[in-house]
Amino acid sequence: MVEQVAAAAALADVVRRSRLRLLAFLAAGAQDVAGAEDALADAVRAALEAWPETGVPRQPEAWLLTAARRRLIDAARQRRVRRLAEPILGADGEAVEAAEMPDEFPDERLKLLFVCAYPALDPAVRPALMLQVVLGLDAARIAPAYLARPATVGQRLSRAKQKIRDAGIPFEIPRPAEWPARLRAVLEAVYAAYGHGWEADALSGGGRLAQEAVQLGRLLVELMPDEPEAMGLLALMLHGQARQAARRDARGAYVPLSEQDCARWSQPMIGEAERWLDRASRAGRLGTFQLEAAIQSVHARRLRDGRTDWASIALLYEGLVRIAPSAGARVGHAAAIARLHGAAAGWDYLQPLAALGEAGYQPYWALAAELLAELRRGDEAAEAYARAIALSDDPAVREFLRARAARGGVALS
Amino acid sequence: MRYSILIHESPEDFEARTDPAQQAELWDGVGRYLRALHEAGVFVGGAGLQPPATATRLLLRDGRRVIQDGPYPDTKEQLGGLFLIEVPNLDVALEWAGRFPQRPGQVVEVRPTLPGD
Numbered sequence: 001m002v003e004q005v006a007a008a009a010a011l012a013d014v015v016r017r018s019r020l021r022l023l024a025f026l027a028a029g030a031q032d033v034a035g036a037e038d039a040l041a042d043a044v045r046a047a048l049e050a051w052p053e054t055g056v057p058r059q060p061e062a063w064l065l066t067a068a069r070r071r072l073i074d075a076a077r078q079r080r081v082r083r084l085a086e087p088i089l090g091a092d093g094e095a096v097e098a099a100e101m102p103d104e105f106p107d108e109r110l111k112l113l114f115v116c117a118y119p120a121l122d123p124a125v126r127p128a129l130m131l132q133v134v135l136g137l138d139a140a141r142i143a144p145a146y147l148a149r150p151a152t153v154g155q156r157l158s159r160a161k162q163k164i165r166d167a168g169i170p171f172e173i174p175r176p177a178e179w180p181a182r183l184r185a186v187l188e189a190v191y192a193a194y195g196h197g198w199e200a201d202a203l204s205g206g207g208r209l210a211q212e213a214v215q216l217g218r219l220l221v222e223l224m225p226d227e228p229e230a231m232g233l234l235a236l237m238l239h240g241q242a243r244q245a246a247r248r249d250a251r252g253a254y255v256p257l258s259e260q261d262c263a264r265w266s267q268p269m270i271g272e273a274e275r276w277l278d279r280a281s282r283a284g285r286l287g288t289f290q291l292e293a294a295i296q297s298v299h300a301r302r303l304r305d306g307r308t309d310w311a312s313i314a315l316l317y318e319g320l321v322r323i324a325p326s327a328g329a330r331v332g333h334a335a336a337i338a339r340l341h342g343a344a345a346g347w348d349y350l351q352p353l354a355a356l357g358e359a360g361y362q363p364y365w366a367l368a369a370e371l372l373a374e375l376r377r378g379d380e381a382a383e384a385y386a387r388a389i390a391l392s393d394d395p396a397v398r399e400f401l402r403a404r405a406a407r408g409g410v411a412l413s
Numbered sequence: 414m415r416y417s418i419l420i421h422e423s424p425e426d427f428e429a430r431t432d433p434a435q436q437a438e439l440w441d442g443v444g445r446y447l448r449a450l451h452e453a454g455v456f457v458g459g460a461g462l463q464p465p466a467t468a469t470r471l472l473l474r475d476g477r478r479v480i481q482d483g484p485y486p487d488t489k490e491q492l493g494g495l496f497l498i499e500v501p502n503l504d505v506a507l508e509w510a511g512r513f514p515q516r517p518g519q520v521v522e523v524r525p526t527l528p529g530d
Contacts, residue, residue, distance in 0.1 A: 033503075118502060167525050168414040170502035 007051035012215040015044060019136055020219075022065055024108035028171040030072050033115065033133055034161035039075065043067035065105065109134075110223045111171045117185040119167050125160045126185070127193035132157055134219065135212055139255055145196035145209050147393070183224070187289060190216045194237050202247070202394050221276070231280035232290030238273035239296035253394040262303040264390050270300045288329075291320045293297045295332070310339040329358050331363045340365075343374035362391035366401065373408035381410045414525045415457060415499050416506040422493035423518035426465045442514030450498060455509065459496035490520055497526070 019040070022086060026036035043064045057063040097279045114131040128146065139154035146153055160256070174182040197209030217234040224230050246264035249255055277293050295316045302308050317333035320326075330353050338346020350368060357364040365388035372381035385405045389412075392398045405412050426499040429435040443461070465484040472479045484491050496513075500506050503523070510523045 106452045118503075120507065168416075168506070170504045171503075172504070 126189035144200035228280035228283035235293035242269035
């Protein structure tokens with residue numbers, strides 16, 4: 001009994017520390033994520049049975065790796081796909097014995113990240129792949145982020161893994177010419193995982209899924225220590241997380257950034273975000289995630305002097321719109337202009353973006369409603385509020401918008 | 414790994430093959446592409462297909478084979494030709510697919526073939 005508890009604890013510890021490195025190494029060898037996951041799970045089960053009897057091996061990682069590789073070979077044989085088995089078979093076609101296992105095996109985690117964000121995979125499934133493959137979350141944990149049933153998410157994930165195996169998606173570090181675009185895909189998948197997690201957390205009142213995405217961000221800067229955009233992304237997510245507690249008041253009502261109580265922001269997280277952004281800026285390669293993080297950094301300064309520097313924010317948004325005119329950047333720019341020069345000036349910036357509104361982009365309508373109310377164009381404001389409310393998934397946000405309309409004297413039908 | 418590069422074409426693309434104004438450029442492009450595949454040693458096989466009007470379909474109805482004229486009538490793009498290539502992975506396959514002299518109406522699809530022994 002004592003042996004069992006000790007062995008299980010030792011195993012849990014190895015799995016926590018080494019799961020991703022083991023999985024990445026196995027997956028790169030077999031060019032198969034799903035097969036590597038199954039093989040590793042089998043190896044862990046085998047360890048749970050064997051270790052209480054034999055004692056915890058001297059090199060527990062090597063033990064798991066050997067056991068998992070045997071299972072990969074067996075599975076490959078059973079599927080009679082020799083192409084898969086060849087890279088993991090020894091010269092004589094036999095499994096490598098435990099005694100020959102290296103203490104250190106190559107770190108293939110970065111390759112696995114690039115595989116999860118490979119261009120030929122559906123962009124919508126990449127964030128979920130990151131959460132599942134890289135962090136080991138199960139489909140039930142990820143499903144809320146997609147507002148979907150666990151079975152649906154599980155199916156989409158296994159389809160993606162099947163494509164990784166059968167379409168020959170390479171486990172390679174992208175070539176220099178492709179690096180910027182491929183890195184961008186990895187960063188975007190992680191940021192989407194954060195965004196999905198953030199929404200799911202807001203709806204469920206939890207706060208765990210966004211935190212998991214921040215873990216992905218930490219892994220990115222660990223594996224790519226020279227990439228300022230990876231640092232920018234981490235800083236951006238940390239700024240978001242720092243405000244977690246301030247987003248709801250005591251009654252659970254939604255509180256917009258401009259009305260948040262800064263005392264409820266996490267100073268340590270803001271400090272960490274600032275350090276990453278500072279390090280990123282020293283690389284001298286500006287990018288969208290650094291600009292987005294810099295905007296949040298200006299907001300965070302309200303903690304120090306109680307005011308928001310809208311001129312700096314407008315300038316940063318202008319830079320963002322120039323290098324990447326995304327919907328978020330353009331609406332954010334219009335909002336900053338409105339704060340700086342008044343509602344009429346903001347409306348001038350927002351009006352040309354009407355196509356975003358027609359496409360159902362909620363932030364467009366939320367800002368339009370506010371500006372039109374301020375401009376005393378009541379009927380149009382009412383229409384904009386109605387559309388913003390209809391496009392909000394979060395009941396707390398809908399309630400906030402209704403209250404805001406009432407406060408601005410806008411009568412909703 | 415072995416991949417097929419499938420060229421799906423619109424009716425206009427099929428017509429361009431015999432249109433004197435476009436013909437030469439079209440076939441030159443395909444010829445150059447084919448030579449590049451050969452020179453790189455990745456070419457396994459392939460064929461250009463006659464227009465869909467020449468197609469005959471076999472169907473099973475109530476367990477009996479029925480022969481019908483023509484391709485699937487409700488899809489606009491039809492298979493116009495294919496190349497089989499042998500390359501290390503999808504990255505390289507996509508690179509080759511990207512080098513095909515694609516016309517605006519054409520869709521180029523890359524699919525791995527089933528592994529054989």
